[in-house]
Amino acid sequence: MSTLLTIERMVAEDEGEGDAVVCIHGLGGSANTFGPLLPALQRHRVLRPDLPGSGRSQRAEGALSIGRYVDAVQAFCDRAGIARAHVVGHSMGTIVAQHLAVRNPKLVRSLALFGPLITPPDPARKAMRSRADKAREGAAGLHEIVDQLTQVAVSSETRQNHPLAVAFVRESLLRQEPEAYARSCEALAGAEAAAVDRIACPVLLVTGDEDGVAPPQNVRAMAEKIAGARALVLPRCGHWTPVEKPEDCQRALRDFLASVRN
Secondary structure, rough: OOEEEEEOOOOEEEEEEOOOEEEOOOOOOOOHHHHHHHHHOOOOEEEEEEOOOOOHHOOOOOOOOOHHHHHHHHHHHHHHOOOOEEEEOOHHHHHHHHHHHHOOOOOEEEEEEEOOOOOOOHHHHHHHHHHHHHOOOOHHHHHHHHHHHHHHOOHHHHHHOHHHHHHHHHHHHHHOHHHHHHHHHHHHHOOOOOOOOHOOOOEEEEEEEEOOOOHHHHHHHHHHHHOOOOOEEEOOOOOHHHHHHHHHHEEEEHHHHOOOOO
């Protein structure tokens, strides 16, 4: 059974008992992004917020930014009584997680980052701003975005053999409110890099061999910048790693958390 928490218009699911795990989703995601990972977290207290502007937290007002997300997650942990936690992130959420680990190392016990990136490259920033404009066209614009992303954000094998995974990705994106999604795109477009060389906790980086957002070569380079970080590349997998390869991600996360001793 999960408990629904609402703090300052930010909604989160809180379930389980044990060491805390905080999950931070990406652009177009929600708490449900991490549903496929829950079997690996059965002995933990898992907090899965919808970031401001996403999912059930769409009523957030004003501009959105990575800094605002970091503030929101920090405040939510404070209000939920979480002083130390493993942090799991996906996509844009991995950037938030990195900043959180640098800002508050006492809070972040470890980082498990799926589809990780330090910042978007310049072409991706431009694409995010164009996507924001398209989203502001309303439901039709969002539908066009989703059709495009379905072709590039998941692997060819997922598209051919795992229709439920494709349906999940489409529904996650289509359920976003267009204006809030546009502001979320602008938040990612404006993302600045965290000082990842200052991250001292254990770090796991997981990507897919067909992930165009977090290509394997970029993730391996990212691992070299973070002391002790381990990079794992999943075959026949795109950007929605927990959804496309749930069993592999569960295994990697379970083994990683078991190895964290501090």
